[in-house]
Amino acid sequence: MDGRRNHLLKIYITLLAVMVIWGLNVSIVKLLVEYLPPVTIQALRVMTAGFVVFLILSFMKLLRLPTKRESVFIVGGSLLNVVGHHFFMAIGLEITTAANGGLILGLGPLLSAFLATVILRQVPSVLRSVGFLLGTIGITITVLAGEGGIAGIGVGDLYMFLAIFTQALSFIIISKIAKTLDPRLLTGYMLVIGSVILLVIGTQMEPGGFAQFDDAPGYVWAAFFISAVLATAVGHMTYNHMIGKVGVAETAIFLNLPTLFSLLGAAVILGEELLPAHFIGFIFIVSGVLLGSGAAEELIRRRRRRIKTRQEG
Template identity: 50%
Template sequence: MKRSFIYVLLVGIMVAWGLNVTALKVLVEHFSPVALTALRILTAGLVVLLFLWGFGKLERVSWKEAKQIGVAALFSVVAHHFFLALGIARTTAVNAGLVLGLVPLVTALLAIVFLGQRPTLFRLLGIALGFFGVVFVVASGDGGLGHLSIGDVYVFLAVLAQGISFIMIKKATVEARLMTGWMLVFGSLWLFVLSLVLEPSGLSSLKEGTLPLWMIFLASAVVATALGHMFYNQAVQHLGPAESAVFINLNPFFSLLGAHWLLGEPISPMQLAGFLFIVAGVLFGSGGMDNVIARFRRAKVAAGGRKAGM
């Protein structure tokens, strides 16, 4: 798979994920969050497995690979989507989208800790800028920092869980698309158990859906969750977690636009300032500036070599 094609694919995934925040905000206002998430993830997992079966890519996994899938599913599916559903139900789509923009920074920080990547000055600066941006976001709430929204905290826990899962996916020996399908299916079963415990009437709430709501549900499950996660996880195995995560800086942008245009949520100056800090943090913290400087130095060395040879 060509690198340029992967980049275009990642931009498309970010559009889907950004607008998915708005879709989830609509859905959790009509359905119980955990029960809805369990059904959405199960639908996505079955779509991925059917996709692989149709292309003859649905292969058996070994016991060792099954354990890798199971552990990764606890973070990538159960923890991430559980906290995301709870968070979106308790905060605005704008705030949720902005906090989700921290995924690249958290992934870069975890890559330093668990993959042994060397922390550069730019990466450390980026991590600081990104978290400073989130301070602006949560400070724009009704009560400021003194009344931190529990929804924002839940969304950040979802970010942390996703960052951990990206590290696991990078280290796994299972093909990314196959791993994604089974992770979604296994994780949805755990989410169904959680919904029965936390939301006794959660499954019955799913009977109250209208045709427009189910259309939004299918778009979220199939496009954003199934295809989005399948191809993103494949990009992680090709490019690595840090480089793939750079594209997630587009996620808050599309989340902001979706929440503002489709839900009419206002965007405050502090939220815009937080967005700019997060984007700057992503560019520095995910290694973007390190790559630019490295290319500049290689070009300078090459130019010096050409002059010396003249």
């Protein structure tokens, strides 16, 4: 029993570390797009992460070419999960706060569950419906947190919502191919293919953008590699691996934490002012994710099964 507890403790500590890095990554990316052309630097950041993933997978002997069917899904996932998500995040964080951006990105699990419900024509349970409502209230409070109220809703907040929307939509595509292609290898293919497309877009939108790289201080480049290697490459590979260790429901609970750490990062790293509305929005969003993503329902079902097993035993 003690061995199992220690094993689970190591898994949870690892997941916690990933969540901290993901939360702080919002502030890191905002720092990058303030100093460097946003779309171009996002493309290079994601491309670096993709190469790191392939390097790790080569040591693990997990590399293989995709089939024709898998290639179609890889391209679709790349367009949504990489090109759409990182493009909108780059230009969104350039003109909104990291606090708002982090809270909006925290809607990911909830939005994924909502899209799955709509696309697959499922009737949501009462708990999920309440979760969708709480998430909507939370995001409304967040974007109204600025000084201007409704008039102060920024285009940056809209771009951040589009960033998480395209990523959530991509999970529908990814779920169809992850059964035959290792999610870690799928991640590598999407990162490299998507970053190449994103780089082409960046060079068209930001001509001469590479000339700005010479002016960036050393700590910006340190932030670049921390974001690319730790947050995007190692972080996503580790999280996908942990899903197989403890299950979707348990890992989904941890997805609430980056939202909190993104708020703390915005205050500590960037010196942004955190308003009471940000924390109120955080509470609603976390509650919405727990209920709307199905994580709470799954944990309740598992608890009932364990109780039933004990009673029957």
